[in-house]
Amino acid sequence: MGSPAIAILGTGSYAPEKILTNDDLSKLVDTSDEWIFTRTGIRERHIAAPNETTSQMAAAAARLAMSDAGVTAADIDLIIVATVTPDLPMPATACFVQHQLGVPTHAACFDLNAACSGFIYALDTAWAMLGSGRYRHALVIGAEKFSSVLDWKDRTTCVLFGDGAGAVVLGPTRGTGQILGTKLYTEGAHTHLLCIPDGGSNTPDPAATGARTPRTVSMKGREIFKIAVREMEEAARDILAQHQITPAQIGCVIPHQANLRIIDAIARYLELPAERFFVNLERYGNTSAASIPLALDEARSSGRIKPGETTLFVAFGAGLTYGSALVRW
Ligand SMILES: CC(C)(COP(=O)(O)OP(=O)(O)OC[C@H]1O[C@@H](n2cnc3c(N)ncnc32)[C@H](O)[C@@H]1OP(=O)(O)O)[C@@H](O)C(=O)NCCC(=O)NCCS
Known part of the structure; x- marks a missing residue:
């Protein structure tokens, strides 16, 4: 028997409420909407509240992905959070996400650091783990509070990044979304x-x-x-x-x-x-x-x-x- 076909069963995303426009940034550093937009295409970005964590954003996106996929926390046995802005250096953000979602203890939960390629790396990893037949439903999440690692006096970097999260549920294919x-x-x-x-x-x-x-x-x-x-x-x-x-x-x-x-x-x-x-x-x-x-x-x-x-x-x-x-x- 070949390995099971694995698919994206549902998706979800979350962005913090606060929006920081290019004009807002021009009050912080020597820049302009015109410079940022013509060089990058960016007009605005979402910025997490000071007490809002990467795991909270990840869990918010994950809840929507699970609802879209028609699965519950009890169905999840693997959580991978791709991030370079974890809640803490230790333990993994995925552990906080597991607790917030009420995912059972038999789930494997870990973070993966491949920076902006992190989601594709996590997708590859989860696909292989589900393909082995040893896990059934995975949450693959990309989540970042990038604002927490920016120097807000450095115009060459602070204008480029924003905060947010996106999640997918992977599982045995139901006919669409196959990897x-x-x-x-x-x-x-x-x-x-x-x-x-x-x-x-x-x-x-x-x-x-x-x-x-x-x-x-x-x-x-x-x-x-x-x-x-x-x-x-x-x-x-x-x-x-x-x-x-x-x-x-x-x-x-x-x-x-x-x-x-x-x-x-x-x-x-x-x-x-x-x-x-x-x-x-x-x-x-x-x-x-x-x-x-x-x-x-x-x-x-x-x-x-x-x-x-x-x-x-x-x-x-x-x-x-x-x-x-x-x-x-
Ligand atoms: C960062 C980036 C937008 C800069 O655009 P660029 O056309 O390469 O601009 P440069 O870095 O050559 O800078 C040109 C000038 O603009 C200035 N400048 C830099 N940031 C500025 C800003 N936010 N506002 C106004 N001027 C700025 C520079 O100081 C420089 O001035 P100088 O000519 O007097 O030295 C562009 O290089 C880029 O997007 N690179 C990829 C970065 C990326 O994607 N990183 C994430 C990877 S996942």
Whole structure:
């Protein structure tokens, strides 16, 4: 008997109430709506309340995904939270999510750090675990309180990111949403291009050096931009070739929502019309691991994904990690 076919059974998303516009940001740092919008396509982003946690956002998205899938907490036996902004360094955010949702103790719950590629990495992992037949229903969640790791005085990074969560329920297929394949990659030579250079075992001992680097994101934007376009094109082309699908046969591409100019470049390289790409970054900014599941949930609820179509997910992020996935509806 082959391994069971696994599908996305339901989706859900959550964004915090507070919206921070580009004009609001121009009061914090030397920037403008015109600069941010023309360079990135972003108009506004959601920012979590000070006491709102990544796990609470993850659980809110997960509840909607479970309801959409018609499953209850008792059905879930695996939770993977993709995040780089966990509630605490230890224990895993997924443990807080399990408790908030009332998922039974026999569930395996852990976090996964692949930055903005985190959702595709978590999808691949959960797909393999469910495919083994040892788990039946998984919550795969991308959730970030990215505002908590931004330097709000650094205009080169603070304008790009936002907070939010997206979740899917995976389980045995009911005829739609089947995962056809995933591909994961890493270019560890580029770890320094996008990182939080503090808070881990490589942090200089502040007592010895007398100095602390801030626990906020450091990024070489221009370098990342070029590599991101190359990596996303490679991840898209490889998975399409592997499944003998041409770009033109893809109904909807859901790319990581970092920058509209990156998405437009990939559309040009794949020779696809820009309309084939689902884009919501103008309202959310880059929500890191949450970006693809949040966009997927909006694409489904707005009717952008049609029965019988194939959807391509493609992402890149710190690591540098990158990857792609194909789903047939
Ligand atoms: C960050 C990014 C938008 C910058 O756009 P860019 O066209 O490369 O701009 P540059 O970094 O070359 O900066 C151009 C100028 O704008 C300035 N600038 C940077 N941020 C600014 C801001 N928010 N407002 C106004 N000016 C800004 C720079 O200081 C620079 O000024 P200078 O020419 O006087 O030195 C772009 O490089 C990018 O999106 N990179 C990818 C980042 C990414 O996606 N990261 C997440 C990965 S998951």
